[in-house]
Amino acid sequence: MDSAAPQILERPVIRQLDEAAINRIAAGEVVERPASAVKELVENAIDAGASRIAVDYADGGKALIRVTDDGCGMSGEDLPLALSRHATSKIDGSDLLNIHSFGFRGEALPSLGSVGRLTITSRVAGGEAATITVAGGRMGPVRPAALSKGTVVELRDLFYATPARLKFLRSDRAEATAILEVVRRLALAEPTVGFTLRDMTGGGEGRVMFRADPGNGDFFEALRARVGGVLGAEFIDNALRVEVEREGLALSGYAALPTYSRGSSVQQFVFVNGRPVLDRMLLGALRVAYFDFLSRDRHPAAVLNVVCDPERVDVNVHPAKAEVRFREPDAVRSLLISGLRTVLTGAGHRASSTVADATLAAFSVPQGEARVYQMDRPSGAALSRSSAFQAPVMQGFAEAPSARVEAAVEAAPDLMARPLGAARAQLHENYIIAQTERGMVIVDQHAAHERLVYERLKRQMAEAGVTAQALLIPEIVELSAGDAARLLEFAGELRRFGLMIEAFGGSAVAVREVPSILGIVSAAALVRDVLDELADLGDSQLVQAKIEAVLSRMACHGSVRSGRQMRAEEMNALLREMEATPHSGQCNHGRPTYVELQLSDIERLFGRR
Secondary structure (H helix, E strand, O other): OOOOOOOOOOOOOOOOOOOOHHHHHHHHHOOOOOHHHHHHHHHHHHOOOOOEEEEEEEEHHHOOOEEEEEOOOOOOHHHHHHOOOOOOOOOOOOOOOOOOOOOOOOHHHHHHHHHHEEHHHHHHHOOOOOOEEOOOOOOOEEEEEEOEEEEEEEEEEEOOHHHHHHHOOOHHHHHHHHHHHHHHHHHHHOOOOOOEEEOOOOOOOOEEEEEEEEOOOOOHHHHHHHHHHHHHHHHHOEEEEEEEOOOOEEEEEEEHHHHOOOOOOOOOEEOOOOOOOOOOOHHHHHHHHOOOOOOOOOOOEEEEEOOOOHHEEEEEOOOOOOOEEOOHHHHHHHHHHHHHHHHHOOOOOOHHHHHHHHHHHHOOOOOOOOOOOOOOOOOHHHHHHHHHHHHOOOOOOOOOOOHHHHHHHHHHHHHHOOOOOOEEEEOOOOEEEEEOOOOOEEEHHHHHHHHHHHHHHHHHHHOOOOEEEEEEEEEEEEHHHHHHHHHOOHHHHHHHHHOOEEEEEOOOOEEEEHHHHHHHOHHHHHHHHHHHHHHHOEEEEHHHHHHHHHHHHHHHHOOOOOOOOOOOHHHHHHHHHHOOOOOOOOOOOOOOOOEEEEEEHHHHHOOOO
């Protein structure tokens, strides 16, 4: 029957796509949304040596994107070539592993011209200005123009040539937010370049959404000013300077104190040779560096730049150049983790200033205008003598209570000069009140001592190692071939924490030892949890985290409990140990262990300032 006759399928014909289709395909990889176009154009301006860059947009970048710079510019002869695919001034094509610029593929401008209406006006020093327009891939002639210097790239009606792409864009506000984030990241990457971002929706002068003036001084001075301007003075006041170098790799920037943690990762900015990246390995290493100080729902804040020889990193692995691949990823990861932990350890007991700000904000201040009293602040001795004079004389006592207070204050002047001061009282059997030369400190005795005991236990574990418990019968865990290979790759590191894993034929692994401190544990469940973390972050700190969680619980049970009354010498001993112990400014979950209030802040509460 005819129905049983074999169907003859027509063989597909291989065709060469035309230039317009090729450019639109490339645009789909490079230009996902208006923010992607802004990124490409601003990076071109930076590569051109611009010192000031202005970005204007309208309707979330859908109607207009205009980038103006004062860079080296292009001649009229260069303009048609700049709109050709794979034409670039950044590299000569001989070495793709020695890239010193943001751009190098020569795809951005022709891609933008294929999906929108693109106009480029430029002028080189000593030459005449020229302009060229390309719309939907059709290029116009080069014409004379008026421009003093640099380049102006104007992109209108993005995706008009591919209207289906417009349906996948978000609201104007969401696209504008994405543009702002791109400009902020590039501003942090280039602190010596000035940036201005304007929303031109509705016409007129527009509204300035972001501004960052060029930084002065050396790199760190410029970066500090730029970070403070972009992320706010609160971040920079609570950030630690990072400057680490090892084996030809360098890490620089600022990392915030653990007590300045955030509810999301919005204040994490990582760069490689000044290039903003969203690299999973680097962000995972940042999380690992802080994991002992923060709970799982809190995120560190940092602006960090990894600097290395361009030949040791491949930036040509992602269409938008958002990810990189290092030749020695373990060395980079180790530098970031150890460098940050060294910096955090150097901060000692310091806690973020936001803790005091939150405390002051929590005070209930009477409504109405407070009367301001102008007066000189008397010395401590004068205050004590005044109190003694005003105190009533109590029958049967040789001295007034205030005189005993004065003697106690004068007996420990050296303690008041210490960072956490001298203990003065204990409130509600949990809060130690200490006096410093500049104000007062309130300490949560249980949280503080819990951190001290925890650090002590960690030191003991580091010195003696992790004790492993050999399983009477090794537990065999069946895995996929890929999971088994990935797990065995990290077997040496897991062994350091008492988890011994060996290959057991095929794709199975044998768990022979587990950390004894974990007690009874399902080896198979532990292995699969480790694999999940490896798949998610490219690394696993799960075993170490579980061990340190046990140590944390031990520290909690072995620390000074709330409700216990402490003598003055015990309270002062606790304060001194906090000053000498790294990370004592936060408890095991990242919360502050103490609050410091300046005398000026206290006076302001009472309307004295």
